[in-house]
Amino acid sequence: MSTSPHQRRAFRGDARFFVGIALVALSVGGVWTLLSSADGTRPALQATRTIVPGESISADDVAVVEVDLGALADDYLQPHDLVEGAVAGRTVGAGELVPADATTTSDDRRSTTIVVESSTGLPQSIGPGSTVEVWQAPPLDDGRRHDVPRLLLGDVVVESVVVPEGVLAEETAEVELVIDRSDVADVLAAITGGAALSVVPVGIA
Known part of the structure; x- marks a missing residue:
């Protein structure tokens, strides 16, 4: 039986139709695969305030954000990584993602805080989380x-600053510092x- 020209044209038309459908399906599948692979976000913890070394870190101090960190994903804390008793091992700035190596436990903490009075006042650039130096001028024998x-x-970290009110407000300021426990005796x-203490930003003195 011979095939008429009309039947051959109909067959070629149907073939082109199915090929077109297949191409559309492949295109849609490719776009979906691309979008799926591009969505590599995962939850991470972001500090909602400046956290200084030695401070406890709880759910109140962080927020959960969705971020795409790629190969660095394991370098930052996820919500399930925040354990009870976690403390900061270094300064984490407000808005910063919390690095996995920035936390320790209270059992491993070797730091404490101490309040000193800076006799020279403080630059406005110094605040919680700032790294500073403390200089001392011992008294001479005459006492004057x-x-x-x-x-x-x-290289110690400021936990808080208390600027007194009054006439001497610009000349003195109390600073709570995070220091190593081995330095406590020297500071006390x-x-x-009777040494005059001065707190200055690192690199200024």
């Missing part, structure tokens, strides 16, 4: 003057010995 300043503490000796 101080010796040449020398470095007491280097400087304070009780």
